[in-house]
Amino acid sequence: xxxxxxxxxxxxxxxxxxxxxxxxxxxxxxxxxxxxxxxxxxxxxxxxxxxxxxxxxxxxxxxxxxxxxxxxxxxxxxxxxxxxxxxxxxxxxxxxxxxxxxxxxxxxxxxxxxxxxxxxxxxxxxxxxxxxxxxxxxxxxxxxxxxxxxxxxxxxxxxxxxxxxxxxxxxxxxxxxxxxxxxxxxxxxxxxxxxxxxxxxxxxxxxxxxxxxxxxxxxxxxxxxxxxxxxxxxxxxxxxxxx
Amino acid sequence: xxxxxxxxxxxxxxxxxxxxxxxxxxxxxxxxxxxxxxxxxxxxxxxxxxxxxxxxxxxxxxxxxxxxxxxxxxxxxxxxxxxxxxxxxxxxxxxxxxxxxxxxxxxxxxxxxxxxxxxxxxxxxxxxxxxxxxxxxxxxxxxxxxxxxxxxxxxxxxxxxxxxxxxxxxxxxxxxxxxxxxxxxxxxxxxxxxxxxxxxxxxxxxxxxxxxxxxxxxxxxxxxxxxxxxxxxxxxxxxxxxxxxxxxxxxxxxxxxxxxxxxxxxxxxxxxxxxxxxxxxxxxxxxxxxxxxxxxxxxxxxxxxxxxxxxxxxxxxxxxxxxxxxxxxxxxxxxxxxxxxxxxxxxxxxxxxxxxxxxxxxxxxxxxxxxxxxxxxxxxxxxxxxxxxxxxxxxxxxxxxxxxxxxxxxxxxxxxxxxxxxxxxxxxxxxxxxxxxxxxxxxxxxxxxxxxxxxxxxxxxxxxxxxxxxxxxxxxxxxxxxxxxxxxxx
Numbered sequence: 250x251x252x253x254x255x256x257x258x259x260x261x262x263x264x265x266x267x268x269x270x271x272x273x274x275x276x277x278x279x280x281x282x283x284x285x286x287x288x289x290x291x292x293x294x295x296x297x298x299x300x301x302x303x304x305x306x307x308x309x310x311x312x313x314x315x316x317x318x319x320x321x322x323x324x325x326x327x328x329x330x331x332x333x334x335x336x337x338x339x340x341x342x343x344x345x346x347x348x349x350x351x352x353x354x355x356x357x358x359x360x361x362x363x364x365x366x367x368x369x370x371x372x373x374x375x376x377x378x379x380x381x382x383x384x385x386x387x388x389x390x391x392x393x394x395x396x397x398x399x400x401x402x403x404x405x406x407x408x409x410x411x412x413x414x415x416x417x418x419x420x421x422x423x424x425x426x427x428x429x430x431x432x433x434x435x436x437x438x439x440x441x442x443x444x445x446x447x448x449x450x451x452x453x454x455x456x457x458x459x460x461x462x463x464x465x466x467x468x469x470x471x472x473x474x475x476x477x478x479x480x481x482x483x484x485x486x487x488x489x490x491x492x
Numbered sequence: 493x494x495x496x497x498x499x500x501x502x503x504x505x506x507x508x509x510x511x512x513x514x515x516x517x518x519x520x521x522x523x524x525x526x527x528x529x530x531x532x533x534x535x536x537x538x539x540x541x542x543x544x545x546x547x548x549x550x551x552x553x554x555x556x557x558x559x560x561x562x563x564x565x566x567x568x569x570x571x572x573x574x575x576x577x578x579x580x581x582x583x584x585x586x587x588x589x590x591x592x593x594x595x596x597x598x599x600x601x602x603x604x605x606x607x608x609x610x611x612x613x614x615x616x617x618x619x620x621x622x623x624x625x626x627x628x629x630x631x632x633x634x635x636x637x638x639x640x641x642x643x644x645x646x647x648x649x650x651x652x653x654x655x656x657x658x659x660x661x662x663x664x665x666x667x668x669x670x671x672x673x674x675x676x677x678x679x680x681x682x683x684x685x686x687x688x689x690x691x692x693x694x695x696x697x698x699x700x701x702x703x704x705x706x707x708x709x710x711x712x713x714x715x716x717x718x719x720x721x722x723x724x725x726x727x728x729x730x731x732x733x734x735x736x737x738x739x740x741x742x743x744x745x746x747x748x749x750x751x752x753x754x755x756x757x758x759x760x761x762x763x764x765x766x767x768x769x770x771x772x773x774x775x776x777x778x779x780x781x782x783x784x785x786x787x788x789x790x791x792x793x794x795x796x797x798x799x800x801x802x803x804x805x806x807x808x809x810x811x812x813x814x815x816x817x818x819x820x821x822x823x824x825x826x827x828x829x830x831x832x833x834x835x836x837x838x839x840x841x842x843x844x845x846x847x848x849x850x851x852x853x854x855x856x857x858x859x860x861x862x863x864x865x866x867x868x869x870x871x872x873x874x875x876x877x878x879x880x881x882x883x884x885x886x887x888x889x890x891x892x893x894x895x896x897x898x899x900x901x902x903x904x905x906x907x908x909x910x911x912x913x914x915x916x917x918x919x920x921x922x923x924x925x926x927x928x929x930x931x932x933x934x935x936x937x938x939x940x941x942x943x944x945x946x947x948x949x950x951x952x953x954x955x956x957x958x959x960x961x962x963x964x965x966x967x968x969x970x971x972x973x974x975x976x977x978x979x980x981x982x
Binding site: 256258260261262263264265268269272273276277281282284286287288289290292294295296297298299300301302303306307309310334387388391392418419420422423424425427428429430431432433434435436437438439440441463464466467468470471 | 514907968971
């Protein structure tokens with residue numbers, strides 16, 4: 250099975266190790282993984298700020314990059330959600346591009362969604378003897394409908410001590426440009442989320458979107474809290490290496 | 493008009509948004525009170541959903557009923573008005589808020605009214621009726637407990653259904669103490685008892701009872717009121733004249749439809765199966781009736797609503813049944829409360845509705861930014877209004893009208909140029925690695941110049957590593973190839 254990585258601009262530049270973990274796990278389950286280099290960003294920063302024309306032009310770059318891919322897998326539910334939720338709308342007046350956008354929607358998956366839903370894997374054979382809590386990212390959960398997959402994967406990990414995260418489904422306050430444009434609102438939200446992570450008693454916070462992880466992790470760092478923040482793929486990859 | 497006692501807070505909707513946000517975030521009482529009550533309502537709603545069977549099917553049914561009604565609003569408004577008139581009531585269609593105010597004043601003058609007892613009505617807030625009545629020397633008394641508290645505090649509602657959500661018991665006891673001259677302890681039962689006794693008299697003395705309308709039933713011309721205090725029933729039956737003010741979209745075709753939306757409303761709003769009182773009023777007192785008003789007047793308000801009809805994106809906002817579930821789940825509302833929105837309608841629905849009704853993208857349109865676009869509002873909405881999408885589309889409107897700042901417009905044009913061209917993208921990300929260096933401390937960016945300072949005011953930023961994934965791909969490919977040879981680690 251051929252799988253193309255949609256690495257997202259954030260992970261490409263800030264968190265390359267996350268995509269490396271994704272690539273390793275997919276390879277180990279028999280996928281032939283490639284990286285179409287013409288990809289950049291899904292267009293969401295512009296789209297969510299109201300700049301739809303600008304977003305559309307960036308989207309074309311992404312659509313072209315994956316035109317010949319069978320499956321596309323991303324470490325971000327938000328970026329994959331952008332494609333699913335808004336690409337058909339962006340190209341509704343351009344039939345040729347609308348068809349291409351639909352084609353991309355049909356093959357675009359978030360990492361845990363692909364692993365569980367397409368590959369049928371819930372137990373990757375990892376061990377991770379730490380106290381772990383999980384923050385479900387809003388866009389993965391609500392735009393893309395990824396609800397149970399990350400927890401299915403986590404609960405199959407050996408020796409893990411899962412800690413419940415209070416008010417788990419509340420947004421962490423990232424929201425892309427919202428974090429900067431409405432800095433005070435965003436701050437109130439991330440402070441509450443970071444406090445809840447600490448209340449959970451976890452040593453490790455895991456998620457499926459590095460935007461949210463960068464936000465919560467950045468707050469925990471500023472507060473000097475010793476909580477390790479990582480992507481689900483990293484946890485699984487590391488846990489497999491240990492075993 | 494603002495709910496804040498602090499006059500330093502900017503009262504313009506858009507440009508004051510940030511100062512009101514700061515003001516609210518510094519108000520510990522407000523934040524505790526709002527978080528406490530929204531948590532309670534949110535959990536109540538979740539429990540009610542669990543016991544309700546197929547919630548998604550009910551939601552879809554609710555959406556279908558509301559969409560059908562709005563798509564055929566002209567027909568149902570005609571049917572509703574005909575039936576109200578046939579039942580002995582009067583109907584007035586008002587284009588703008590001031591028309592509705594004038595209509596009400598005419599009724600008040602004809603009846604030489606001095607005292608108006610009000611049930612809860614957000615539309616009366618929307619048209620600023622209380623202020624207009626005050627100007628004319630007509631006393632208006634709010635009889636909903638929350639609204640009564642706010643009237644004493646000279647504030648406006650900060651929530652659709654729990655208007656005084658931002659007040660705690662202590663503050664209410666102080667208000668009652670000031671108003672009555674008696675001393676009150678912050679005990680719910682005592683405070684409620686005082687308000688109950690006080691309000692009784694107003695029901696009996698009022699010349700006019702004024703209410704909103706949760707749903708008008710087109711097939712019968714009935715007005716449906718839901719309440720938990722019974723005041724709605726008192727003001728609509730005891731005074732000689734009953735005036736209803738309602739938005740033009742607040743209809744359902746039949747009683748069968750009413751059953752669905754009432755079920756959705758109570759459960760979504762408070763987690764109740766039904767509110768304590770559901771009053772369905774059809775016409776004024778008929779001969780042989782034991783109670784009821786002698787006159788019934790129904791004022792139907794447009795005020796920007798009909799502008800949304802036919803709009804492919806925004807028509808659906810008229811589907812709203814004002815349950816406030818979106819407020820209760822909104823993480824922004826939770827922290828800043830309703831007054832921060834600077835408008836009568838707050839929370840996600842208010843952020844969408846206000847710029848649309850006021851047809852003002854410049855000031856009110858800025859409310860569209862008061863959201864992280866987390867989508868909790870849509871998930872909670874019992875009639876599936878895609879509020880999170882609408883917020884993005886409102887931002888787009890603002891951009892199209894060139895109402896965003898020049899630096900922002902330039903930034904997104906540059907984004908398009910760079911991220912739309914892979915060579916430029918690679919060049920830019922490489923340069924960014926070197927440009928960040930003066931800012932990096934201990935491998936992180938802990939403080940940055942604007943706009944980065946918006947981020948660093950509350951969190952650190954990771955530094956860009958020397959090698960991006962793109963740079964590492966070559967080496968990784970070799971690793972993956974050898975993993976494949978080993979047959980993976982299954």
